[in-house]
Amino acid sequence: MTREASSDPAIRDWLFPGSEGLDVENAWFTVLDPAFDPLPIWRAYDGKAVFVFSEFDDSTDTAVAVKRLRDLDVSVNVLPGAQHLGLDARSKCDGEIAERKSFSPGLFAELAAFSRITGDDNQ
Numbered sequence: 001m002t003r004e005a006s007s008d009p010a011i012r013d014w015l016f017p018g019s020e021g022l023d024v025e026n027a028w029f030t031v032l033d034p035a036f037d038p039l040p041i042w043r044a045y046d047g048k049a050v051f052v053f054s055e056f057d058d059s060t061d062t063a064v065a066v067k068r069l070r071d072l073d074v075s076v077n078v079l080p081g082a083q084h085l086g087l088d089a090r091s092k093c094d095g096e097i098a099e100r101k102s103f104s105p106g107l108f109a110e111l112a113a114f115s116r117i118t119g120d121d122n123q
Contacts, residue, residue: 039068039072042069042072042074043072048074048075048114048117049072049074049075050074050075050076050077050110050111050113050114050117051065051066051069051074051075051076051077052077052078052079052086052107052110052111053065053066053076053077053078053079054078054079054082054083054084054085054086054089054104055078055079055080055081055082055089056081056082056083056089056090056091056092056094057082057083057084057092058083058084058092058093059084060084062078066078075114075117077106077110079104079106079107079110080104080106081104082103082104082106082107083100085097086103086104086107087100087102087103087104088100088101088102088103088104
């Protein structure tokens with residue numbers, strides 16, 4: 001499936017690579033370094049920001065992330081009944097994308113509220 005998708009120019013650059021011809025030095029996925037700490041960057045950022053996490057996120061520890069952000073001047077929200085992508089879920093084990101029927105209604109409410117806060121100042 002990856003080989004077939006890699007022939008599509010619209011998504012080729014967004015795929016995780018196969019093991020053959022792996023260019024680790026210049027690949028986009030190297031930004032996923034587990035040792036990377038984004039807090040210094042967010043502390044230096046002086047624009048408006050909203051962080052939206054999910055109650056049933058199996059990729060990000062929501063409680064830890066929310067706790068780490070508490071001292072920043074940002075909006076932090078947790079979507080109840082949602083998985084990592086903001087899709088509806090009943091538990092962390094209920095996050096299979098093929099079985100998701102809709103986004104958490106709270107996701108779009110949070111994004112709309114943030115867009116009203118930021119207005120036209122492009123921040």
